Amino acid sequence: MTFLYKADPVRGAVWAERFARKMPALPFRTWPDVGDPHAVRYLAAWEPPADLANRFPNLEVLFSTGAGTDQFDLSAIPATVAVVRMVEPGIVGGMVEYVTLAVLSIHRDWRTYLDQQRAGHWQPHRVYPAAARRVGVLGLGVLGRAVLASLRGLGFDCAGWSRSPQQIDGVDCHAGPEGLPHFLARTDILVCLLPLTDDTRGILCRRLFDRLPQGATVINVGRGGHLVQRDLLQALDTGQVGQAILDVCEPEPLPRGDPLWTHPRVVLTPHVASMTQPETAADAVIDNLRRHWEGLPMSGLVDRSLGY
Incomplete structure (x- = not known):
């Protein structure tokens, strides 16, 4: 019985040390x-x-x-093989930092x-309280919930949207296609944290941008496939x-x-919002292996019918 690692070898050396110490x-x-x-019973890989x-x-x-598995061709992976995405605190902490900074x-x-600095122009502008700014997060998984908790702590008016109904204290939650228009209409700063699936590919498109308040900001920290680039450029040019x-x-x-x-x-930015930390990533996988051996559900187990 062997564990095989196929990713960055520098990080792999940290994993190897961790496994030697915790699962010799x-x-x-x-x-x-x-x-x-x-x-080979277990494989960790990006590709x-x-x-x-x-x-x-x-x-x-x-x-x-x-954190994602959209880089996998699930149809090419035998149905007998469990697919598990990475769930570890380094990913969550990095994403919270990036999105909070961006907002x-x-x-x-x-x-x-x-x-103004580059132009040598000194001009203060009115400072509004965070409560006056409406932030909306697409995707209410582990990352979306952690981001919302941070933004709520700063006083922002927060809402979230997901495929199925969710409840989060202090967050105006919306769900499904019928809930999307109202969610967008109340969002000044939109954060995309959705998994990339057939249903979400291209979701950041002209139809969605037109439902936002004019001048809204779009933050995409999900996947590049969520965005229709030409639609964004057009929306930026019109001021929508x-x-x-x-x-x-x-x-x-980008070319x-x-x-x-x-x-x-x-x-x-070059896909740096959130990165796995090799120490905590290895620990998360070791914990999942123990759960697997004990017959317990693994954290991050992918539902193939949903794609995440």
């Missing part, structure tokens, strides 16, 4: 040092190798080394003051969307000459 009885190997492929069924015929669990930078007019902060795009990195690189009302 389980052999740990790092790709491409597979050993006996028939012994698993092709032909899993024949390559590792006794594989039981495929762990994603990131505060918009709320406190940081871009305006940076532009006032500015955008994008941590993800499609493709990544040279793409208009998002130089657009004056777009902030672009």
